[in-house]
Amino acid sequence: MMTKQVRYEALVKALHGDLYRYAYWLCHEKQVAEDLVQETFLRAWRALDSLKDEKAAKSWLITILRRENARRFERKRFDMSEYEESTITDTQSASHEQTMESHWLRDKIAQLPNEYSEPLVLQVLGGFSGEEIAVMLDLNKNTVMTRLFRARNQLKDILESEPAKRGLYNG
Amino acid sequence: MDDLQFRRAIYSDPKSQDEELLAAMDKAPNRQKIAHDMSLLDEKIKQALQVPVPDDLCNKLILRQTLATHQQHKRKKRLHLAMAASVAILGALFINYLQFNSAYNNLGDYSLAHVYHEAEHFADNGANANSRLISLASLNSKMATFNGNFTDVLGKLIFADYCRFGGMKSLHLVYQGKTSPVNVFIVPKDDQMTFIDKFSDQHLFGESAAFNQANVIVVGDKSESLNQWQDKLSKNINWTI
Structure with missing residues (x-):
């Protein structure tokens, strides 16, 4: 019993951050992402005995989360409406050039179709291979690689086409 | 690997350690620049993807699991209690069943078993019981329970008392017989045991007679004339209702 608890807590501590970020990029809402992570870990706890290989834990959790x-x-069909730009709340005060750029890029990534952003998140944040x-x-695998290519290609184009518009403007 | 292939490969995985890709990169400086730009972009993407994780999420997750486990424990405890209670009830029912359900299902078998069980008390056939013979009055006071009374004691009555007959209160009379005691049972009518008018084994035999109020069963050894006993009994007992 105790060992299961210890395993679970280790799993939570090690992976809740990655899982939360992944959830966030799936649904684009903080609260929903948090709920998703909670549900995921609760399910993970119930099925923890079936997790034999600790190395596979991350992809196992991501599968549960998906x-x-x-x-x-x-459950909620009315939630299926397309995500809109205006719903992203900008809660972080961007005092630094770099965080501002990150923020701006974050918006752009959020505008990518999910089919592009999802593999990108998995690759860059999750460190998973193709x-x-x-x-x-x-x-x-070819589909995944193509989507990754397109995702980066689009981001690169966006970055190159709008460099002058971002940055500091005083008036 | 041509330029397009190279671009596709490096765009889809800037951190790739694929040998072919690395070799292709070495051949042309412009490819190295592309690769470098791509890894810069990837670094920016990584920065952008790092949305802040709520500080308390980790604790919340552990708390929620602990609560859920606690609930589960409580449910399990309740389940265990319910199971223990069920076992106790079953046990009680079983004991009840053993106590009140006789192993014999007809009057004859039970009578024989009863006689054998108490045989040693009456083995002397009442030879020394002259001073302790039961009087008509005391017999009738007991018989009153069964709404009947004897007009005569009918021979030497060695023993007369209530006893349990298949869980029912009944009257057990023992008379002095020719060679061995004669047992008479007055048993209230009951559905549990089937009525059987004649029965016997190697040593004893018996006869039952059904009256409105009760069954009268006589058991004696083969030398007794049970017919006569039954006859005498039926003439001597007056049922009040």
């Missing part, structure tokens, strides 16, 4: 997210759409992402998203 399923939870899908369930959310089954094969691993392909397994998690149930796609073939």
